[in-house]
Amino acid sequence: MELWFSESYTPDVKLSIRVDRQLYSGESDLQRIDVFESKEFGRILVLDGSVMLTEKDEFIYHEMLVHVPMAVHPNVNKVLVIGAGDGGAVRELAKYPEIEQIDLVENDRQVIQVSREYLPKVSSALEDDRLYIFYEDGLKFVRGRKEEYDLIIVDSTDPFGPGEGLFTKEFYDNCYKALKEDGIMVNQHESPFYETDATACMRAHKRIVESFPVSRVYQAHIPTYPSGHWLFGFASKKYHPIHDLDGEKWSERGIETKYYTPRLHEGAFCLPAYVEKLLRKVEIR
Ligand code: AG3
Numbered sequence: 001m002e003l004w005f006s007e008s009y010t011p012d013v014k015l016s017i018r019v020d021r022q023l024y025s026g027e028s029d030l031q032r033i034d035v036f037e038s039k040e041f042g043r044i045l046v047l048d049g050s051v052m053l054t055e056k057d058e059f060i061y062h063e064m065l066v067h068v069p070m071a072v073h074p075n076v077n078k079v080l081v082i083g084a085g086d087g088g089a090v091r092e093l094a095k096y097p098e099i100e101q102i103d104l105v106e107n108d109r110q111v112i113q114v115s116r117e118y119l120p121k122v123s124s125a126l127e128d129d130r131l132y133i134f135y136e137d138g139l140k141f142v143r144g145r146k147e148e149y150d151l152i153i154v155d156s157t158d159p160f161g162p163g164e165g166l167f168t169k170e171f172y173d174n175c176y177k178a179l180k181e182d183g184i185m186v187n188q189h190e191s192p193f194y195e196t197d198a199t200a201c202m203r204a205h206k207r208i209v210e211s212f213p214v215s216r217v218y219q220a221h222i223p224t225y226p227s228g229h230w231l232f233g234f235a236s237k238k239y240h241p242i243h244d245l246d247g248e249k250w251s252e253r254g255i256e257t258k259y260y261t262p263r264l265h266e267g268a269f270c271l272p273a274y275v276e277k278l279l280r281k282v283e284i285r
Contacts, residue, residue, distance in 0.1 A: 005036050005044065007051055009226040010194050015051075017041055017224070023118050026108035030162045035118045041224060043119055045086060047111070048161055051224045055121060058088050059190075063260040064220045064232055064268070066092035069151050069184045071250040071262060072239050076150040077101070080178065082138035082166060084155035085111035087123035093126040093153075095255050103149075105134045105141045107162060125279070139165035145178035152179060154187035157198045167204050172211040176237070184236040189217060192275045193227035201231060206282035208235045216241050217279055218268040231275070242266055 006016040017038050024035040034046040042055030053061065066089055070076060077100045081089050087105035093102055104126075106112055112133065115123040125131070132143060138154075152175050157163035165171060166187075175185050187208070190201040209215045212235035222230045234241045247262025271279070 005034075005224075007046075007049060008195070013194070015226075017044065017222065018046070018052075024114055026110065026114070028108050030108045032216055033108075033110060033114055044224075045115065045119060045122075047157055050158060052157070053086060053088060053119075053122065054224050055119070057223050058122060059257075060222050060259045061136070061219050061225075061230070062088040062092050063257050064218070065089055065153055065155060065188065065285060067250070067255070067257060067260040068218065068232070068234060068241065068265055068268070069186045070096060070147075071246065071265060072234075072236075072241055072244050073182070073184050074246070076262075079103070079151050080105065080142075080149045080152045082141070082152070082154050083107075083157065083163065084153070086111075086115040086119060089124040089153050089155050090128065090131060091122065091125040094128045094130070098252075100129045100130060102128070103134060104131060105136055105138045107135070107137045109135045137165065139168070139171050139174075142171065142174040142178045145179075147178070147180050147183075149179055150183055152183065152185040154185065156188060158190065158197075159204070166201070167207070169207045169210065172207050172235075176211050179237060182236075182238040184234065184239060185212070187233045187235075189227060189231035189233040191227045191230055192278055193229055197226055198278060202278055202282050204233065205279050208233055209283055212236060214238070214240055216269055217271065217275075218281065219271060219275070220268065234269075242269055261263060 006014045008014040019036040019038045031048045036044045045052045081104045156166040159167040189196040214236045231254045
């Protein structure tokens with residue numbers, strides 16, 4: 001018997017992965033949560049039918065989300081991570097000794113429980129002493145916070161369903177306020193390829209451009225996300241993602257990575273012409 005997991009990207013396109021077995025399936029108050037075991041990608045975490053991560057390629061996403069801002073900001077002490085109950089972003093942040101506090105805001109307690117139990121390679125740092133977990137809605141959490149964080153990482157689901165609030169103008173404005181005067185916000189920015197995703201991507205970029213003085217987009221190749229071509233947003237009050245990159249300082253730390261390098265960092269901000277065009281359309285204020 002063959003068992004396949006499929007995620008539909010459009011009514012005419014889907015990605016299918018053959019799985020050995022289903023390790024977990026449950027319904028929280030917010031969403032359906034599934035974990036599969038597969039030969040090619042290892043364990044796979046799926047929320048409401050969308051792949052959140054696989055053990056084989058999650059390093060690309062989590063390294064790009066964390067090391068890009070960390071190689072730019074000269075001194076990150078306090079970080080806010082929104083979403084990301086799987087712990088992947090926290091695992092990368094935990095590699096920096098200068099980080100004193102990480103606040104993780106996850107609206108679904110069950111995602112954290114499931115990740116702890118079934119995804120130990122991803123969730124290991126959820127036990128870090130510097131980590132404080134808040135089971136709250138990210139949108140509400142940032143309301144009223146003022147100049148508290150050096151870095152905010154928005155590791156949301158897609159902008160449909162429980163993650164929707166994390167793509168609003170109100171949310172980005174509040175993230176701006178919650179950041180210190182030289183703070184950086186990085187967010188998962190969807191894919192530019194299929195039409196629905198591209199529209200979400202443009203909408204998010206427009207709102208971020210309106211909220212932050214510096215707003216650039218960078219890319220990575222993530223095989224198990226729609227189209228495999230994924231974008232991230234880099235928004236900041238002061239630092240430029242390339243002019244303020246200190247690649248030498250970053251390399252001297254000796255942090256081990258499988259995808260990120262300071263050279264790749266620079267290249268990641270060079271986008272394909274059609275993506276530049278999409279973004280430019282909404283950049284005109
Ligand atoms: N964050 C969400 C990525 C979106 C993937 N979308 C999709 N498969 N349709 C991933 C969380 C990992 N920490």
